[in-house]
Amino acid sequence: MCSKIALLSFFLVAGCSGPQQEVEIPFEIRFGESPLTCASSIEGVTLTDLRFYVHDIRLVTADREERDLTPVDDPLWQSAEVALLDFESGEGRCTNGTEQVNNVVRGLIPPGDYVALKFRIGVPEHLNHADPLRADAPLNYSFMHWHWLTGYKFLRAGVAGEDDGFWIHLGSSHCERTSAGTTVCHAQNRPSVTLSPYVPGRDVVKLDLRELVSGIDLYDGTPSDCSSGPAETECQMPFAALGIDFHTGDTVATPTVFRVGLRE
């Protein structure tokens, strides 16, 4: 309810817990320094897929106070708890994609002097194992559903060369079924990202797919993939780039995949 009032009255409003301002967190996709798309190649590499959820988004003030950024409702991309970013346009090599793209998270936060950004990749645990056919956007897209693990793909990304390529489906793994009929996954695989300095309005989050596939040979003619399974050795390098321990699923390092750039 808060967010709807805020949207109507735009930018600065008196919300439920004091005044709120709307903030945009834009994302850009890079391969090294260059933009990467479905229809153009950089270093012989083209985008085939990039869609991921973010949640638990916070901005940090100069005196290190963390404040929640609440995504505003959006019929396609956001609910109050989770947002979907989608960089594949269905063109070129993105053969199983959709035309719609989304490169920004929009949320409400109290006004302040913010200097850093934190967020997590993935779907919050309490939403991850609910019936996806009854979910609202952005949790209602079958391309993000992971039915065999009764959860969601948190991130799906892929690149392709001429006769080679790599894709990753990241999601919670090492799962058990409780006697109550719910799923509990021991490896949560939700990367935790901290970007500092990050100034909202001035800065953009750059996601570098070259970092994600560092350690994967994209030129040896042997395509490979990772779907977060315990025996998949191809997962180890991309998991490291996402700052996750491949065996426990815990965040153990700062992901190298994300960095801050100036908004153009």
Place this chain on the structure above:
Amino acid sequence: MTRLRNAVAITLAAIAFAARDYEWSLPDGIPLPVVPADNPMSREKVTLGRHLFYDKRLSVNGATSCATCHVQELAFTDGRARAVGATGEVHPRGSMTLVNAAWSGKLTWANHLVDTLEAQALIPMFGEQPIEMGMAGRESTFTRLLSQDDYYRRAFRNAFPDDSDPYSVLNAVRSLASFVRTIVSFDSPYDRFQRGDAAALTDGQVRGMDLFFSERLECFHCHGGFNFTDSTTHANVLVQSVGFHNNGLYNIGATGEYPPDNTGLYDLTGERRDMGRFKAPTLRNVAVTAPYMHDGSIGSLSEAIEHYARGGRLITDGPYAGDGSRNPYRSEFVRGFELSEQERSDLIAFVEALTDESVLVDPQYSNPF
């Protein structure tokens, strides 16, 4: 006029009641299956689900329907070692029978998370690893067909009269699951013998039955109960039985390893003790569901019995070399046994007596198009 209207209303109410009050036709002693509270059985859903089951338009390229991999004459399997999806991708595993799936506590070969047919149906429809029906990201194409096709326009409205927009993936899945729940088979020679028809089994088959249920062979520990699998549930069950077993098919490198694309329950849990653990499928109609095992790597009933007699499979060379009988995760019930030639043929004769010819030809499960 008022009276007439009331009469119409009463008649409609009666029809609606009848529609919701689905009648199971089960032999004495067979408990009702579990039906999810939010998807009660109805004849409308079953008929609709049967159409969806056989409709190739519901795959990415119009190449496959559910029935492509689940062929009635083969007890709803496909005769292949490994299933092939709409785009030609080969599945790591073979198509499982759908007969009596309503009583299956867990669905697919090795997945302890998927315990309803509604949840299972989504895997072939939308799964990407491997691609089966290939509909991931295409749910709007799917629902558009449902809302535009003459038959589906009527059938969805009839099956889901309370929904303002009944043309949803959710309702399609509810209907498919309802249809699959009706594929019931309890009329094999074995069943008739159990019901008192002493002539239904030959003497050899009776001897084979005794062997099957003996502690010497141990078959029934995993393939026991009214549905010949320990992964069975029903409406009156209090404690859920969940059976997944390593039966010694592989032991790569003597470390217990299975082929990397088929590690069984380990793939989901990451626990070493789950390496190579797969569900014991029902043995009903097993004589028509060759080849056997999750990867179709055993061709005949005779070879399957040979496998269990040895207590695991010895693969002497190649990338999967290893002695499965020494797999450290092997089930304690796969211990090996010796059989005379007569006993072997008796055992096969008994397993063949689990075939219910009627389910293979019953028109209510056949292609409606």
